[in-house]
Amino acid sequence: MRRLTGVTTRMEQRRRTEERILAAARQLFGENGYDRTTIRAVAEAAGSDAGLVMRYFGSKDKLFAQAATIPPDGPITGSPEEIAGMLTAALTAKLADEPAAALAAMRAMFSHPEAAAEVRAAMTGQQRQIAEQLPGEDAVLRSGVIGALTLGLVIGRHLVRLDGLDASPEELMAVAGPIIEELANGSG
Amino acid sequence: MRRLTGVTTRMEQRRRTEERILAAARQLFGENGYDRTTIRAVAEAAGSDAGLVMRYFGSKDKLFAQAATIPPDGPITGSPEEIAGMLTAALTAKLADEPAAALAAMRAMFSHPEAAAEVRAAMTGQQRQIAEQLPGEDAVLRSGVIGALTLGLVIGRHLVRLDGLDASPEELMAVAGPIIEELANGSG
């Protein structure tokens, strides 16, 4: 796809092309997973060329690593109630629209070990941080269940499209929110 | 792998070979997903030959379909409390050891559409059945959240190995059980 406008400089031209490639890669990796996404398909979706993708990103692995980097949630701290509130807010956002990069990483993690490492790192880091601040002997376990519920909701809604999870984020959180609160408090 | 014992009949010989292939397929599909599992690798793991796998199962797709057929849970019926009890028991079993076929289907579902259909069918069928018996306007939503929690726990434990989910099934269910019960009852 040769630019026809003569006003764009070479530098911004390259930046735009890279961005188009990354966007196409995120979408295709997110829809089809790592193995079924070919560099040729990414290039075509970006209106570009496979050779160019290689020149810019080095390899399919490196392209994936750049496309599927998960933006970290902010730090979650405070009392159990505050933590529950922050988790609920973060999960509401994830249910509304999970970033394409995270969806790509999540779908690919089941077949691509590096994607698995990416997701696990993003999740366990947050879990450990939370577990340290929750009361009770089984804090690690409860924060694990919070993580599982989050994972199940995001995967069930965006990737598997489970029955009943296509409601609005607010309706979903009206059910899931109290559960997270209980798990944070350690109901007894 | 030519049988050396002369006492086995041809019929049972074939049955045993097919079973070895299926077992190897389940394990490899479960470990590496659909695309990264090659017929050659399955054949070798089964001590057999790729051509023979093709002759017996027709194609990679059909082999996968046979290897990754999810054994259905029994019907879940009764009062909300009984339903919660049956769900808890079923989930405890899944956490203790999920059958290899189901794990293969779950790992593959994120890249192989037919596997996705298999898992979705197994889950939504049960969810609908449960939702019909639960009280409240949001029964479908709540049974969806139950499904998401189940999915998250099974995937988090067996596939992703999330922090805190490596506890015993009983410890996990001590936390997750009450949640399922609440969701079944429709806490107000």
Add this chain to the structure above:
DNA sequence: CCTTTCAGTCTACGTGTGTTGACTGAAATC
């Protein structure tokens, strides 16, 4: 205006894959 740089294109190579079909020898059948 001449040279250099570089975005973009095209072709080709090597490899691994699913799949096919011919072949072999032992079990089954008569």
Add this chain to the structure above:
DNA sequence: GATTTCAGTCAACACACGTAGACTGAAAGG
């Protein structure tokens, strides 16, 4: 014992993929 069947083996095909490298033409720089 002769013939048929069939489990198991082997070699090869066709294709798609990641990747490498040569090439083209316009922008950048002097």
